Amino acid sequence: MLEIRALRKVYEGHGRQVEALHNITFSVRAGEFVCVVGPSGCGKTTLLRCLGGLLPPTSGEVTVAGAPVAGPPDGLAIVFQEYGRSLFPWLRVAENVALPLKSKGLGKAQRAAIVGESLAAVGLADAAGAYPWQLSGGMQQRVAIARALAFQPRVLLLDEPFAAVDAQTRADLEDLVRSVWQRFGVTLLFVTHDIDESVYLAERVIILSSSPTVVVEDLAIDLPAARDQLTTRADPRFIELRGHVYAQVQKAKRSHE
Numbered sequence: 001m002l003e004i005r006a007l008r009k010v011y012e013g014h015g016r017q018v019e020a021l022h023n024i025t026f027s028v029r030a031g032e033f034v035c036v037v038g039p040s041g042c043g044k045t046t047l048l049r050c051l052g053g054l055l056p057p058t059s060g061e062v063t064v065a066g067a068p069v070a071g072p073p074d075g076l077a078i079v080f081q082e083y084g085r086s087l088f089p090w091l092r093v094a095e096n097v098a099l100p101l102k103s104k105g106l107g108k109a110q111r112a113a114i115v116g117e118s119l120a121a122v123g124l125a126d127a128a129g130a131y132p133w134q135l136s137g138g139m140q141q142r143v144a145i146a147r148a149l150a151f152q153p154r155v156l157l158l159d160e161p162f163a164a165v166d167a168q169t170r171a172d173l174e175d176l177v178r179s180v181w182q183r184f185g186v187t188l189l190f191v192t193h194d195i196d197e198s199v200y201l202a203e204r205v206i207i208l209s210s211s212p213t214v215v216v217e218d219l220a221i222d223l224p225a226a227r228d229q230l231t232t233r234a235d236p237r238f239i240e241l242r243g244h245v246y247a248q249v250q251k252a253k254r255s256h257e
């Protein structure tokens, strides 16, 4: 579903060059849940922007469902880290969630049904009439997830979506994203710098090095599909996997110092 081949991205400007991505190759099959983890500043956001068609690569190729990405691909939605800036404060929650449906040419009743279903999926059916600024940070991020779901994407990209919420809310949102993935069968690429989060969430973890950024390892997460914040995180296999990812990230950092 997602193919990234020899992707390189160099930012140029003000007389200097920053090579954010050196050479990235990996793919994500339809319906997979893959996390990308790597040290701060290694180019995770740059990678997602290239995938989402928001940024042209310097070289290499990115395809979504077989089609080369030249602009935002059909059927792809992105949830950003900064929920505060991604929702419109002058629109009510339901209106924010309805926004991506405008271009789909659906009738009013159909739009309302999809909005209601998406809000219910994130546990916010009661908040439809509220304004985003009346909600907590975690609730606002759930609205952003509902908006992405309303679009009924085949591919969902999430860029450190829980970085700005407290630990308890973060755990709830992690479980929400896994249940959404299981229920809607969407292909999901989730970027995080949090090693525990990547192992808890994904079926596969792509570990990136620091700059010049390459894929260090493509690791299958062979934990049971039913995950639980208490039992999964206490599972010896979880502890082994997170230890392995941690060591790889540390090694990747050291090799560039």
Ligand SMILES: Nc1ncnc2c1ncn2[C@@H]1O[C@H](COP(=O)(O)OP(=O)(O)OP(=O)(O)O)[C@@H](O)[C@H]1O
Residues within 6 Å of the ligand: 011, 012, 018, 019, 020, 039, 040, 041, 042, 043, 044, 045, 046, 047, 193
């Ligand atoms: N628009 C830009 N112009 C120039 N350099 C940029 C631009 N955007 C990002 N960079 C540089 O590219 C590198 C990768 O940035 P990016 O934001 O993709 O990393 P990241 O892994 O998402 O970082 P973090 O984990 O801190 O969010 C950094 O060195 C950053 O300074």
